[in-house]
Amino acid sequence: MPNFPEHIEKLQPYVPGLAINALAAQLGVDPSSIVKVASNENPLGTSKLALEALQKATQEFALYPDNDSLELTEALAKYHNVPREWIVVGSGSEAVLSMAAGALLTRGKKAVYSQYSFQAFAGAAQRVGASHAVVPSPDFRVNLDGLLASIDADTTLVYIANPGNPTGTFLSNEELEAFLSNVPPSVVVLLDEAYVEYLPVELRSPAIRWIHQFPNLMVTRTFSKAYGLAGLRVGYGIAQPEIADMLRRVRPPFSVTRLAQIAAAAALADTQFLAKTAECNAAGLAYLYTALNELKLEFVESFANFVLVKVGDGNALSQRLTQRGVIVRPLKSYGLNEWIRISVGSQSENETVVNALRQEINA
Ligand SMILES: *Cc1c(COP(=O)(O)O)cnc(C)c1O
Numbered sequence: 001m002p003n004f005p006e007h008i009e010k011l012q013p014y015v016p017g018l019a020i021n022a023l024a025a026q027l028g029v030d031p032s033s034i035v036k037v038a039s040n041e042n043p044l045g046t047s048k049l050a051l052e053a054l055q056k057a058t059q060e061f062a063l064y065p066d067n068d069s070l071e072l073t074e075a076l077a078k079y080h081n082v083p084r085e086w087i088v089v090g091s092g093s094e095a096v097l098s099m100a101a102g103a104l105l106t107r108g109k110k111a112v113y114s115q116y117s118f119q120a121f122a123g124a125a126q127r128v129g130a131s132h133a134v135v136p137s138p139d140f141r142v143n144l145d146g147l148l149a150s151i152d153a154d155t156t157l158v159y160i161a162n163p164g165n166p167t168g169t170f171l172s173n174e175e176l177e178a179f180l181s182n183v184p185p186s187v188v189v190l191l192d193e194a195y196v197e198y199l200p201v202e203l204r205s206p207a208i209r210w211i212h213q214f215p216n217l218m219v220t221r222t223f224s225k226a227y228g229l230a231g232l233r234v235g236y237g238i239a240q241p242e243i244a245d246m247l248r249r250v251r252p253p254f255s256v257t258r259l260a261q262i263a264a265a266a267a268l269a270d271t272q273f274l275a276k277t278a279e280c281n282a283a284g285l286a287y288l289y290t291a292l293n294e295l296k297l298e299f300v301e302s303f304a305n306f307v308l309v310k311v312g313d314g315n316a317l318s319q320r321l322t323q324r325g326v327i328v329r330p331l332k333s334y335g336l337n338e339w340i341r342i343s344v345g346s347q348s349e350n351e352t353v354v355n356a357l358r359q360e361i362n363a
Helices: 020-027 048-056 070-080 093-104 119-127 144-150 173-182 207-213 241-250 258-267 271-294 314-323 347-361
Strands: 087-090 110-114 131-135 155-161 188-192 217-222 235-239 306-310 329-331 336-343
Touching (some): 070 235, 093 217, 119 131, 207 235
Antiparallel strands (some): 306 336
16 A cells, blocks of 8 residues: 555545536536536636737647746736746646745644635645644634734745635735734745736735835736636746745746746736726626625625625535536535635626526525
């Protein structure tokens, strides 16, 4: 028998949501009739600039990609007005979160994050055998004082997603800045801004100013959500060179594909697509709120592209919605048995979701 380390034996495989094709086959319907609002993907598809760049790219794949994603890194450095050395590209921002764990955690070290945080935080810490402190969050908002209080001599990394997933809640810049001022400089704070593009401009963090001010801060962004590139796997972190360099050292070689690099560099300039995405999302959220109020379902106000809804038995309702061709995300794995998460879709998708919900709630 192979002798696996204890922390590896305790890992659970990642269980993604039901795939569209699998459900379509099961129900005997066309895949185009399935509505998947389970993974916070962009209902408008992919940035057109990214698609055009992909079409123009040489269809030649014999060579390895650029290990350092140089062109994308340069585009990002220019976009954020920071030196190239501050940028770490990864195969999704999830990979960057994992690199932070690889660089900062090991057995005996500790990661700190909030209850109802993005599951990848726990996974990244567990895979490297580190311990973790989960700070209670009864109101679904990250308890920053609680995070501070649980930082001890073993703590090397704090994970915060803002807005949070699956909660959709938001911490103000004032709250976060006060928190950053109080974190010991030896502890790295990874601020995951996967949904920043959905925030009104005035709420967005002064991320780059903070990184200048707090050398222990890393901010991560992704192309998976607002840019519509989840299928290509590309995201990045921004931090001062000391942290960025260490993360690059633990990044698996050639992990960001050439097509991902090309698409991301092109998508970055697609301000029109981002604006349309944010507009569609705001309208969709407003529509969902009205419908949820009518259905007398409790929900948490969201600053992202999904909404947390209290439905009783979340697993059972998700399964029943599935039978109606609607895939939502049950949240039992987050300890939120009574809640489901619904991603904002296109207007017609939102209507399908609401109709299915109405039929199930009134059934
Ligand atoms: C979706 C999401 C991401 C994005 O992950 P990728 O690996 O970039 O696709 C990161 N953080 C949070 C909190 C998310 O919800």
